Amino acid sequence: MNHLTPVMRQRMLSVFTLMAFFLLWEIACLASGVSDLVLPRPSQIARVLYDKMPLLWPHTVQTLYTTLAGFAMGVMVGIVLGVIIGSSRLAYDVAYPLLVGFSSIPKVAVVPLFVVWFGSGTVPAILTSMVISIFPVVVNVATGLASTEPELEDVLRVLGARKRDILWNVGLPRAMPYLFASLKIAITLAFVGTVLSETVAANKGIGTVMMIASGNFDVPLVFAGLVLLAVMGVLLYALSSLVEARMTGWAQRKTDLTMA
Amino acid sequence: MNNAFIQLSDVSLRYGGGTVALDHTSLGIDQGDFVALVGPSGCGKSTILKLVAGLLKPSSGAVIAAGREVGTVASRGPGNSNASEAPRLRVGLAFQNPTMLPWLTIRDNVMIPLKIVDPFRQDYRRKRHGEYTERVEALLTQVGLRGFGDKRPWQLSGGMLQRASLCRALVHEPELLLLDEPFGALDQFTREELWDIMQSLWMTRKPTVLLVTHDLRESAYLANRICVMSARPGRIIDVRDVPFARPRTLEGSYSPEFAGLVQQLRMRIAAARRDGDAVDLAQSQGVPA
Numbered sequence: 070m071n072h073l074t075p076v077m078r079q080r081m082l083s084v085f086t087l088m089a090f091f092l093l094w095e096i097a098c099l100a101s102g103v104s105d106l107v108l109p110r111p112s113q114i115a116r117v118l119y120d121k122m123p124l125l126w127p128h129t130v131q132t133l134y135t136t137l138a139g140f141a142m143g144v145m146v147g148i149v150l151g152v153i154i155g156s157s158r159l160a161y162d163v164a165y166p167l168l169v170g171f172s173s174i175p176k177v178a179v180v181p182l183f184v185v186w187f188g189s190g191t192v193p194a195i196l197t198s199m200v201i202s203i204f205p206v207v208v209n210v211a212t213g214l215a216s217t218e219p220e221l222e223d224v225l226r227v228l229g230a231r232k233r234d235i236l237w238n239v240g241l242p243r244a245m246p247y248l249f250a251s252l253k254i255a256i257t258l259a260f261v262g263t264v265l266s267e268t269v270a271a272n273k274g275i276g277t278v279m280m281i282a283s284g285n286f287d288v289p290l291v292f293a294g295l296v297l298l299a300v301m302g303v304l305l306y307a308l309s310s311l312v313e314a315r316m317t318g319w320a321q322r323k324t325d326l327t328m329a
Numbered sequence: 330m331n332n333a334f335i336q337l338s339d340v341s342l343r344y345g346g347g348t349v350a351l352d353h354t355s356l357g358i359d360q361g362d363f364v365a366l367v368g369p370s371g372c373g374k375s376t377i378l379k380l381v382a383g384l385l386k387p388s389s390g391a392v393i394a395a396g397r398e399v400g401t402v403a404s405r406g407p408g409n410s411n412a413s414e415a416p417r418l419r420v421g422l423a424f425q426n427p428t429m430l431p432w433l434t435i436r437d438n439v440m441i442p443l444k445i446v447d448p449f450r451q452d453y454r455r456k457r458h459g460e461y462t463e464r465v466e467a468l469l470t471q472v473g474l475r476g477f478g479d480k481r482p483w484q485l486s487g488g489m490l491q492r493a494s495l496c497r498a499l500v501h502e503p504e505l506l507l508l509d510e511p512f513g514a515l516d517q518f519t520r521e522e523l524w525d526i527m528q529s530l531w532m533t534r535k536p537t538v539l540l541v542t543h544d545l546r547e548s549a550y551l552a553n554r555i556c557v558m559s560a561r562p563g564r565i566i567d568v569r570d571v572p573f574a575r576p577r578t579l580e581g582s583y584s585p586e587f588a589g590l591v592q593q594l595r596m597r598i599a600a601a602r603r604d605g606d607a608v609d610l611a612q613s614q615g616v617p618a
Binding site: 218220221223224225226227228229230234238239242243245317319 | 379382383384417420421422423424426428430431432441442444445446447481497498501507
């Protein structure tokens with residue numbers, strides 16, 4: 070394996086680890102003879118995934134769509150709130166405790182409220198994933214804005230820069246790495262929010278499928294749902310990492326960075 | 330004296346905690362002059378610079394720049410709505426920390442003032458790739474950074490960043506250039522190199538310069554006039570004219586006259602520190618000073 074580059078070796082190692090994990094799982098299940106009602110084998114899960122894909126697909130799309138909608142709204146609201154909180158002392162003092170308090174509420178408790186207000190279905194799921202993904206975005210954007218060097222601000226103020234100039238030329242670009250770091254957290258949280266709402270009140274989505282499946286003791290199908298969620302989560306996480314590397318390469322100071 | 334370009338008249342500044350940073354100080358700077366402020370650390374050198382820049386407001390007294398009282402340029406708080414009416418004095422500022430923006434190239438960093446300062450910002454979109462780029466390149470060439478415009482800040486050394494910072498302070502052709510220990514974080518060789526660059530920048534462009542430094546050789550090398558300040562409460566205790574002809578050279582800075590001037594400045598500051606300590610001691614013992 071000496072002819073492989075370190076990066077390739079690292080990749081292969083992680084693939085091996087993943088395969089070994091599932092292999093061990095399979096062997097452990099077979100060896101202990103545990104019922105598939107408790108813990109199905111990976112091969113069983115794969116089988117179910119393959120067989121029921123036509124049935125699962127619309128639900129997957131529904132969950133993905135709901136999550137992305139909630140995520141997008143959450144990020145937009147989060148950025149606006151973050152900019153306001155990060156650039157005004159008054160807004161910070163007033164809004165921050167409120168925000169922390171609100172984000173400390175278990176979202177399970179909020180879903181029934183959304184259902185009462187908007188009926189069951191897609192809307193409460195989008196709203197839940199939105200409110201759950203706002204907080205990390207707000208905190209990070211506000212922190213990023215607050216990290217502007219006072220000396221640089223002096224330089225700009227002496228030039229006659231208005232607050233808007235400073236925000237636009239320095240504050241927002243400086244907050245970008247913070248924003249993108251928060252997007253990775255927010256996208257995984259958004260999935261949690263969506264599935265949470267779907268398990269409580271919906272007739273479509275992976276969450277609903279898993280609720281029904283567990284009611285029928287169809288544990289392999291529950292696991293199939295979990296796998297789908299995990300795969301979607303990984304894909305979206307990877308996507309936001311990619312965008313992050315593209316947008317804020319300057320903050321990572323890689324020497325192989327050619328153009329930003 | 331009262332019609333100087335920059336005029337501080339009986340200015341005092343007291344910080345919130347009651348610390349007197351500056352005590353009844355007067356200072357006049359003529360247009361095109363190069364004045365250095367030297368003194369022990371914490372003597373209010375930077376405070377004077379910030380007062381002239383309008384970043385601080387004096388507790389009493391007046392700061393006049395180009396015939397107008399310096400208002401705070403702070404955009405926070407009400408009451409500055411009339412600040413934009415008269416054409417403001419064009420000021421350039423450079424600190425010890427070059428504060429380049431890491432996501433911009435050196436060229437774009439140097440160009441920032443053109444994006445913000447008033448007569449330039451209107452044409453920014455139209456001229457940024459033409460006239461403004463040429464202007465930045467000319468400046469970068471003058472400080473020895475030719476060909477580095479496309480680099481990012483982290484690819485440059487500290488000395489190079491400081492040169493870029495000087496370019497950024499000068500690109501909008503300021504009438505007043507304020508330098509707060511701009512070469513303080515550099516090694517001796519780089520620093521002396523930058524003295525030469527600073528001198529040639531000043532000689533070709535003739536902005537009014539106020540340089541704050543704790544390096545006495547630097548002040549004697551660059552300035553026309555050196556103001557010596559005492560320790561807290563800050564006060565100008567001595568003003569020395571620097572007679573050496575320009576362009577000054579490093580060889581010249583090792584001449585007996587030059588060394589003599591630096592020596593005198595050093596003694597003056599040492600004496601001021603002793604007096605300051607004596608006052609502190611007297612006050613702490615409850616003896617009226």
